[in-house]
Amino acid sequence: xxxxxxxxxxxxxxxxxxQFDADDPFNNPEYVSLFALSAQMGxxxxxxxxxxxxxxxxxxxxxxxxxxLIQSAYSDGSVLITPDFREVEEIIEAGADIVALDATERIxxxxxxxxxxxxxxxxDHPGTLLLADVSTxxxxxQAAELGADLVSTTLSGYTPAxxxxxxxxxxxxxxxxxSDSLVIPVxxxxxxxxxxxxxxxxxxxxxxxxxxxAITRPRVITQMFVHEIQRRTRNNAKKD
Numbered sequence: 068x069x070x071x072x073x074x075x076x077x078x079x080x081x082x083x084x085x086q087f088d089a090d091d092p093f094n095n096p097e098y099v100s101l102f103a104l105s106a107q108m109g110x111x112x113x114x115x116x117x118x119x120x121x122x123x124x125x126x127x128x129x130x131x132x133x134x135x136l137i138q139s140a141y142s143d144g145s146v147l148i149t150p151d152f153r154e155v156e157e158i159i160e161a162g163a164d165i166v167a168l169d170a171t172e173r174i175x176x177x178x179x180x181x182x183x184x185x186x187x188x189x190x191d192h193p194g195t196l197l198l199a200d201v202s203t204x205x206x207x208x209q210a211a212e213l214g215a216d217l218v219s220t221t222l223s224g225y226t227p228a229x230x231x232x233x234x235x236x237x238x239x240x241x242x243x244x245x246s247d248s249l250v251i252p253v254x255x256x257x258x259x260x261x262x263x264x265x266x267x268x269x270x271x272x273x274x275x276x277x278x279x280x281a282i283t284r285p286r287v288i289t290q291m292f293v294h295e296i297q298r299r300t301r302n303n304a305k306k307d
Contacts (some may be wrong), residue, residue, distance in 0.1 A: 072132075073132040073164040073165060073196055074132075074196065074216065074217065074252060076112060076113070076131070076132050077112045077113040077132055077252075077274070077275045078112075078252070078274055078275065079112075079269065079274075079275070080111070080112025080113060080275050080276075081110070081111050081112055081113075081265065081275070081276055081277075081278060082111065082112060082113035082114065082115050082134065082254070082256075082275050082276065082277045082278075083102075083103070083106035083109075083111045083113070083114055083115070083277075083278060083279070083282050083283060084114075084115040084116070084256075084277050084278065084279030084280075084282075084283065085099050085102040085103045085106065085114055085115070085116045085121070085125060085279075085283050086099075086115065086116055086117045086121075086138075086279060086283070087099070087283075087284070091284075091286060093283075093285070096118075096120045096121050096123070096124035096125075097124065099116055099121040099124055099125055100121075100124040100125045100127065100128035100129075101128070102283045103116065103125040103128055103129045103131075104128050104129055106129075106131075106282065106283070107129045107130070107131055111131060112131065112132070112275065113131050113132040113133065113134060113275065114129060114131050114132075114133045114134070115133075115134040115135075115136070115167070115277055115279070116133065116134075116135065116136075117135075117136050117137060117138045118137060118138075119135075119137065119157045119158065119160070119161040120161075122135040122158060122161035122162060122163050123161045123162055126161070126162035126163070127162075132164045132165065133162070133163050133164050133165070134163065134164070134165040134166075134167050134198055135158040135161060135162075135163025135164075135165070135166060135167065136148050136149050136158065136166070136167040136168070136200075137149050137150070137154040137157065137158060139154075139176075141173060141175075141176070142176070143227060145173075145225060145226055145227060146169075146222070146225050147169055147175065147176075148167055148168055148169040148200045148221070148222070149166065149167060149168040149169065150169075150175060150176060150177070151175070151176070151177050152177075152187070152188070152191070155168070155188055155191075155192065159192070159195060164196060165196040165197070165198050165216075165217070166188075166192075166195055166196065166197055166198065167198045167200055167219070167221075168181075168184065168185060168188065168197065168198070168199065168200065169181050169184075169200055169222065170182060170184075170185045170199035170200060170201050170206060170209075170210040170213075170215060170218075171200075171201060171202055171203075171206050171222060171226055172206065173226065181206070182209055182210070182213055185197065185199060185210060185213050185214070185215060186213050186214070189213060189214035189215075196216045196217070197214070197215050197216050197217075198215065198216065198217040198218070198219055198254065199211075199215035199217070199218045199219065200219050200221035200222050200256075201218055201219070201220065201221070201222060201223075202220075202222035202223045202224070202225065202226040202228065202229045202232075203223070203228070203229065203241070204241060204244045204245060204248075207220075207241075207245045207248075207249065207253070208245075208248065208249070211249050211250070211251050215251065216251060216252075217251055217252045217253075217254055217274070218245060218249060218251060218252075218253050218254065219253070219254035219255075219256050219277065220238055220241050220242055220245065220253070220254070220255055220256055220257050221254075221256040221257055221277070222257075223238040223241050223257050224238065224257060224258065225257075233258075236258055236264075237255075237257060237258050237259050237264050237267075237268070238257060238258075239267065239268070239271060242255045242268050242271050242272070242273055243271040243272060246271055246272025246273055246274075247272060252274030252275065253272065253273055253274055254273065254274060254275050254276070254277060255268035255269075255271075255273035255275070255276045255277065256276070256277035256279075259276060259277070259278050259281070260278075260280070260281040260291075261281070265278060
């Protein structure tokens, strides 16, 4: 029953990503857990966070389904979600309700593609909810066929094959195509910065929406304001 509740409780809800860069002043389990608590108080339906200590701290602080991951990188520097079997075990032991992992066609440092890794994890942990982070429609379909319980558009724009998507804002097309095609829940994630964008993702069929930077990254939010102010100041100076 708890297995099913973790999915049911995030339906039509906002999952807040409480995750920070290594050099961010908020990258501390205590601060992460307070961001998670603030999100819960604001009406969030779930939390997504990275690192076993952050997972453990957030789980102790809030009563919401928690998506856990451990972030690493491929040899080219692109993001890798939950790199190996040891990390899967650590995420589960830390108390995550859902384990997020990279389900792309790229070859991991352990020599497995994301699909091979997902297949192995599914066999090893039949009772664990697995969320497949994908970057393309084809990856989402294959992840569902391999036993993922949920699919998320997290990696669209963050893999070498989809980098062009990063400049295009939210990948609404991917959200809609996956939502129309898959039976399992589709989570919309990636560059969702405005309430209107989150609402539109639901209109396209998303089961849940993940928002991170716009809610929990003060440094990123500040940079967005500064960038826009400077851009408009330069444009006005040119007119004068």
